[in-house]
Amino acid sequence: MKRFLKPASAFSLVEVVLALGVAAFALIAVIGMLSVTLAIQQTSTQQTTANELLAQILADLRADLRLPPGQTPKEGSAGFNLHGHWAAASTPDTIYFTNSGDQTPAGGVNVGSPPSDAVFRAKITYLFPPTATTSLANITVTWPANVDPATGVPAGKVETFIAVNR
Numbered sequence: 001m002k003r004f005l006k007p008a009s010a011f012s013l014v015e016v017v018l019a020l021g022v023a024a025f026a027l028i029a030v031i032g033m034l035s036v037t038l039a040i041q042q043t044s045t046q047q048t049t050a051n052e053l054l055a056q057i058l059a060d061l062r063a064d065l066r067l068p069p070g071q072t073p074k075e076g077s078a079g080f081n082l083h084g085h086w087a088a089a090s091t092p093d094t095i096y097f098t099n100s101g102d103q104t105p106a107g108g109v110n111v112g113s114p115p116s117d118a119v120f121r122a123k124i125t126y127l128f129p130p131t132a133t134t135s136l137a138n139i140t141v142t143w144p145a146n147v148d149p150a151t152g153v154p155a156g157k158v159e160t161f162i163a164v165n166r
Helices: 013-063
Strands: 093-097 120-127 134-143 156-165
Touching (some): 013 120
Antiparallel strands (some): 093 120, 120 134, 134 156
């Protein structure tokens, strides 16, 4: 009696090599896009932090009251110590912040060079003259903090204008 052999079904070596080549090409494309994706994610995180800082500065300026001479604000340690600057300061205020959005301890207001841990630079420019009912300011947050926007091009920037009714 004769045996009938079934034809064997399998992939040839050429088919396996072609499949591995297509998979490697797709994997290289995905890995190539990974660095771009990480850069976009980092930029997005910095943009979000800068917008949060901008909102905090706006809230601090809106909470600013025109106090009589000699009276101190009652906000305690909160805020950025911008009280009274609307009418008294003709120079911009510069505040430095860390990557987490905290004001740098050594930074304060109007410090010459940024502290080593500073990532963001906020510049508040008061527009004069303030009137009895409205105060105006232009606020710019840039990063990195060691790049002065007046002399260089920062990696990122958010800017807004505020008009506060008194």
